[in-house]
Amino acid sequence: MTQPAATTIDRWSGGTCPFDAGWRKVMMWWFIITDGLLFAGFLGAYGYARILALRWPDQSTVFSLPYIAAMTFVLITSSATMASAVEAAKEGKRRLALRFIVLTAIGGAVFLGMQAYEWWHLIEEGARLNTNPWGDASFSAYFFLLTGFHGSHVLTGVSILITTAIRTAKGWSTADGVEMAGLYWHFVDLVWVFIFTLFYLL
Amino acid sequence: MTNGFVRRYIFSTDHKIIGIQYILTGLIMAIVGAWLAVLIRLQLGWPEHQWVFLSRLLPKGMPSGVMTPEFYLAVVTMHGTIMVFFFISYVLVSGFGNYLVPLQVGARDMAFPFLNMLSYWIALLSAVVMVLSFFVEGGAAAAGWTAYPPLSAVASAVPGSQMGQTLWILSMALFIASFTMSGLNIVATVFSTRAPGLSMMRLPLTVWSFFIASILGLLAFPPLTAGAVMLLFDRHFGTSFFLPSGLVVAGKLLPNTGGSPLLWQHLFWFLGHPEVYVLILPALGIAFDILPAFTRKPVFGYRISVWCLVAVGCLSMIVWGHHMFVSGMSPFTGEYFSLVTLTITVPMTIFGVNMLASLWGAKLELRTPMLFALSVIAMFGSGGFGGLFLGNATADMQLHDTYFVVGHFHMMIGGVTLLATFAAIYFWFPKMFGRTMNETLGRLHFWFTFGPFFVIFFMQHFLGLQGAPRRYYAFTAFDYLRDTRGQNLAISIAALLLVSGQLLFLVNFVWSLFGGLAAKANPWQATTLEWTTASPPPHGNFETQPVVERWAYEYGVQTTDGDFAVQTVPARNVPVTA
Numbered sequence: 001m002t003q004p005a006a007t008t009i010d011r012w013s014g015g016t017c018p019f020d021a022g023w024r025k026v027m028m029w030w031f032i033i034t035d036g037l038l039f040a041g042f043l044g045a046y047g048y049a050r051i052l053a054l055r056w057p058d059q060s061t062v063f064s065l066p067y068i069a070a071m072t073f074v075l076i077t078s079s080a081t082m083a084s085a086v087e088a089a090k091e092g093k094r095r096l097a098l099r100f101i102v103l104t105a106i107g108g109a110v111f112l113g114m115q116a117y118e119w120w121h122l123i124e125e126g127a128r129l130n131t132n133p134w135g136d137a138s139f140s141a142y143f144f145l146l147t148g149f150h151g152s153h154v155l156t157g158v159s160i161l162i163t164t165a166i167r168t169a170k171g172w173s174t175a176d177g178v179e180m181a182g183l184y185w186h187f188v189d190l191v192w193v194f195i196f197t198l199f200y201l202l
Numbered sequence: 203m204t205n206g207f208v209r210r211y212i213f214s215t216d217h218k219i220i221g222i223q224y225i226l227t228g229l230i231m232a233i234v235g236a237w238l239a240v241l242i243r244l245q246l247g248w249p250e251h252q253w254v255f256l257s258r259l260l261p262k263g264m265p266s267g268v269m270t271p272e273f274y275l276a277v278v279t280m281h282g283t284i285m286v287f288f289f290i291s292y293v294l295v296s297g298f299g300n301y302l303v304p305l306q307v308g309a310r311d312m313a314f315p316f317l318n319m320l321s322y323w324i325a326l327l328s329a330v331v332m333v334l335s336f337f338v339e340g341g342a343a344a345a346g347w348t349a350y351p352p353l354s355a356v357a358s359a360v361p362g363s364q365m366g367q368t369l370w371i372l373s374m375a376l377f378i379a380s381f382t383m384s385g386l387n388i389v390a391t392v393f394s395t396r397a398p399g400l401s402m403m404r405l406p407l408t409v410w411s412f413f414i415a416s417i418l419g420l421l422a423f424p425p426l427t428a429g430a431v432m433l434l435f436d437r438h439f440g441t442s443f444f445l446p447s448g449l450v451v452a453g454k455l456l457p458n459t460g461g462s463p464l465l466w467q468h469l470f471w472f473l474g475h476p477e478v479y480v481l482i483l484p485a486l487g488i489a490f491d492i493l494p495a496f497t498r499k500p501v502f503g504y505r506i507s508v509w510c511l512v513a514v515g516c517l518s519m520i521v522w523g524h525h526m527f528v529s530g531m532s533p534f535t536g537e538y539f540s541l542v543t544l545t546i547t548v549p550m551t552i553f554g555v556n557m558l559a560s561l562w563g564a565k566l567e568l569r570t571p572m573l574f575a576l577s578v579i580a581m582f583g584s585g586g587f588g589g590l591f592l593g594n595a596t597a598d599m600q601l602h603d604t605y606f607v608v609g610h611f612h613m614m615i616g617g618v619t620l621l622a623t624f625a626a627i628y629f630w631f632p633k634m635f636g637r638t639m640n641e642t643l644g645r646l647h648f649w650f651t652f653g654p655f656f657v658i659f660f661m662q663h664f665l666g667l668q669g670a671p672r673r674y675y676a677f678t679a680f681d682y683l684r685d686t687r688g689q690n691l692a693i694s695i696a697a698l699l700l701v702s703g704q705l706l707f708l709v710n711f712v713w714s715l716f717g718g719l720a721a722k723a724n725p726w727q728a729t730t731l732e733w734t735t736a737s738p739p740p741h742g743n744f745e746t747q748p749v750v751e752r753w754a755y756e757y758g759v760q761t762t763d764g765d766f767a768v769q770t771v772p773a774r775n776v777p778v779t780a
Contacts, residue, residue, distance in 0.1 A: 014308075014750060015398030023313035023394035027386050034382055034420040041428030041469060045443065048465050130440035130457075138460050141441040145432070 028180050032187045035153075039191050042146055043198055049138045057134035059200055062122075071114045072196050075154075078107025079189045082182045089168070089178035097178060098168045104185065105161040108154055115151050119144075146195050150188070157188045215315035216741055220322045221301030222634060225627075228292030229711075231284050231329055236701050238281035245269045247694025249676040263341070274675035275344035276362045280336070282347030283370070287377055288329050290481050290619045295419075296325065296384050298626050299412040299484065301634065303388055305732035305739065306409050308397025308748040313390040321383035328376035331369055340364035346673065348470055351444035351463045355436045358452045368437060371430050378423045378430075385416035397731070399750035403505065404769070406730045406754040410508050411487025414515045415480045421519065422476035429469030436461070464529055471522035478615045479518040483511055485622030489578035490557055491754070492629050495728040496572035497564035498765055500755040500779070503556040510549035510556075517546045527598045536595035543593035547586070554583055570644030571726075574625035577652045578618055584656070585613025588663060603673075606666025609659040617655055624651065624707070631711075632725045636737045637718030643710040650703025654696040661693050729768045730754050752778045 011018040017026060050056060059065075085100030122143075126133045132140035164181045167173035211219060244253060252267035263273035300318065304311055312318045335342045344362025345354035349370065357364050392405070392413045405413075432443040436458075444466045445458035494501050501507075523531060523539035531539075557579050566572065588610035591597045601607060624647075631639050670683055677683040677690070724733040735744050748770050756767040759776055767776045 009401075012401055013398075014396035014400035014404075017394035019393070023390040026393050027314065027390040030386050030389050030420055031382075034386075034424050036424075037421060038424035038428055041425030041472075044425070045428060045432065045465055045469060048462065048468070049443070049460070052462055053460065128440075129435065130442065136460050137442055141435070141443065145435070145441075149431075 022176065024176065024180060025183075028183050032183065036187065036191070039149070039194070042142075042149060043194060046142045046146060046199065049142060053136045053138060055135040057132075057136075057139055062134050063118075063200060065200065067114070067118070068196065068200050071111055071118075072192065074107050074114070075111045075189050075192050078104045078111070079186055081107065082185045086175075086179050086182045089173070089175040092175075094168060094171065098165060101161055101165045101168060101178070101181075105158050105165060108158040108161065108185075112151060112154055112158065115147060115154075119147070143199070146199055150191055150195055153188045153191065157185050160184060213319065215311070215319045217300050217304050217312045217315065217318060218634070218739060218743075220318050221297050221299075223322055224292050224297035224300060224325065227326055227329060228289050228294075228297055231288040231292065231333075234333060235281055235284040235289055236704065238277050238284070239697065240701055241269070241277050242274070242281060243694040243697040245274055245675060246677075246690045247697075248691075249678050269675065271675045272344060272361050273341065275346075275360060275673065276336075276342040276366065278673055279344050279346050279362065279370075280332070280342050283332065283343075286347060286477070286481070286615065287374070288332065290615065290623065291377075291381070292325065292329075294484050294488075294619055294623050294626070295412070295415055295480060296321075296381070298408075298488065298623075298630070299388055299416070300384070301630070302732065303391055303409055303412050304395070305633075305735075305743055306406050306730050307392060307395060308400055308731045308744065308750065309391060309395035310742045310744070312387045313395055314387055317383050318387050321380045321387070324376050324380035324383070328373045328380060331373040331376065335366045335369035335373070338365040338369065341366055343367045343370035348474065349433070349466075350470075351433065351436065351466050352446075352449055352451065355433060355444050356449075356451050356456065357437065358454070368434070371434050371437075374430055375427065378427050381419055381423060385419045388412055388416040389420070397748045397750050400731075400769075403508070404750060404753045406487075406491050407501075407504065407507060407511075408484070408487045408491045408730075410511055411483040414511050415483045418476045418483075418515055418518060419480045422473045422480070425469050426473035429466055429473075432469075433466065464526070467526050467529060468522070471525045472519075474525065475522045476515075476518045478611070479514060481615050481619050483514070485578065485619040486553060486557075486582070487511070488622050488626045488629075489575040490553075490560070491730070492571050492575040492625050493557060493560050494755050494757050495629075495726045496567040496569060496575075497561055497757075498567075499560075499564050499758045501556070502559035502562070503552075504753065504755060507553055507556050510553040513549040514546060514553075517542060517549070521546065524593055524595075524598070527595045528602045533595075540593060540595045544590070547590065547593075550586060554579065554586070569628075569726075570639070570641060570648060571625045571629035573645065573648045573652075574621050574628065577621045577648070578625065581613055581617040581621055581652075581656065584660070585610060585617060588613065601666055603671055604666035605662040605670045605672055608672045609662030609666060612659045612662070613656075617659065620655070621652065624648075627711075629726065630732075631714065632721030633732055633737050633739070635715055635718075636721050637714050638721045638725065639714040639718060640710050643706050647703060647706040647710065650706060651700065654700035654703065657696045658693050658700065661689055661696075665689055665693075724768075727764055727766055729756050729766050731769055734768050734770055752776075 017023065019026065081100045081103040085097045085104060088097035088100060127140040129141050129144055131137050160181050164173055164178060168178065214220065250268060253264065254267050256264050257267040263270060300312070340361035342362055343349065343354070343366045344360045345367060353359050354363055354367050392409060435441040436443050436445055442458035442461035444463050445456065445461040446463065447459040449456045449458060490501060490507065521539060521543045523535060524543045527536055588606065592601060592607060592610055628639055628644055665686055668686060670677060670686055677686055721737045723735065723737050731748055732739070734748060750769045751771060751773045752767065752769055754769055756776070756779060758765055759767050761767050761771060761776050
């Protein structure tokens, strides 16, 4: 016996979630939207300040762009391993999923380490929240604000990944749970793409 | 937990208990806010009078019984903050949102009950932090509920900008965290847990309004969070996000360079404008739904009203600049913001006319909830007219920061929401507590609320037209405002009348809680799902999963129950009209 496919009207007429997803995933998506708008607020403020700025430094002289590109590469790669973890979890391959989750967490940790080194290096050269040797004070203020907030999100992501890894190792996690950790992780990576483009390159 | 009482009534994950906790917390905060309003009106009505008993109560703020200007600023700031965020948001949006949404969509609880409990406890903490800020060095925040820098960013600018402003920001951060959790819950609940047959276009408008308000909150609050973090950095870590170069405060040149106070205004009003719709949409939705229970006929234009709410929600995200017409914005930008602002009047007017048309040809039963719901229409219409003037950049240049603005927004996000809150409390009290509120006291309370409220804020429009600026602690120093002395006195007397009228409500509320007549499951003969279950509803809400067969406004039909059909009455028994 074959069930007739649910139409859009069926999906929206109650008794079920219209997106073929549980409430957890609906909530995660909305959380990502609101968290995304938090970064939109920071980036919007940065754009506003950038337009007002009198002496915005040339980023290529301040940052080592190959180093930042390497950081970006590590983070994007971790998104790929995360996608593989979600796929493996869906297929029920628990050990494979665990391996990919751990790889993703390592990618995140490496990114954080590289960012910490970058901060240390810039602070050595005299960058502070309220001043820097290269140009407008708001340059370093927004640098620390944007990368700091993003870094704290990566840290949260790594903690979520470690939790998911433990749960997967113990056999407690579900494919949905891994996917939700993945949603958050991809979001954090996407935010970095915006920061990388708008703050480092533009 | 071993203690049954604690588990059931304090750390409960039941949305009904959490809703009631929000409502009670909000009402207590309303008493604080009203008390601050009394202080404001005593000052403005009798500017140099020495209130000896108050000097004993508030030795720092009112030495020798006359308020200091700094204390007045703190009082105004806290009155606004508490009323907007801790009274209306808690009672109407979080309180009734929590209580009504799962019941009206036929769910057993919110999508994520534990998160819901967490959101309440964070909300309570946020309220406590806000109230405690009165008692720190320098007193409570004094930069207005809008917290404009540099006033809010420089500790030496005003005493309230010391510890008080920091606590204000922390309290708002907690509030936003809590509101985000509660908003996520409401959105997920409406999407995922509707009863079978309850399509989006069969939802009561109340649920629609909470749904849209929650989405607006989720979209609008994060940029304010960003702004609040930056303000905190400016205050404590020496950054200059909002502080321009060459700023001199208290005779000293500040070292800051390169920031812009206007940036804060953009971030704040990007939240601030949608926020007023977060408050007013549930008020309108609730009034819209209460009307048909007392006209005994279907509402007019349900579908178009839903789309009006959606349209207003979308428009509200792109109009924030109309709060900043005098900030030196380009006339072309001003023209854009005027245009989109005035566009909002179209869906809002359609909505208002739909409410009026819902009354057409009906025999009105003027019970207390109905009186309040009707007054929502009156207040909404009258207050809305002021918006037409303020939305116009040209007129706003003159009216900006005068009492015209104060009168307008008090009618809209003060009056409409306050009256709808009371309508909701009188209407759903029997469902919440299984008891009925006293009708005579209720009607008396209505006249003592609507009458003085309308008088106060109608008169303030005229004060504004005469050029009286808001947030000034006395008008005695200006020749052109000498004549407004009598008006301010009249407003103050009306305000005292309004506040004393609320005692009737408190008495009625407490007395009915313990001694009110037992309520039936459906005392108003209304049609939505919450009336199909016992009063108060059991844990889990419904004994069996309700199945919805029709829309929420099936009045004026013949059934065994009377002239209405609840949403679960099968289509084979009573024909479905929508």
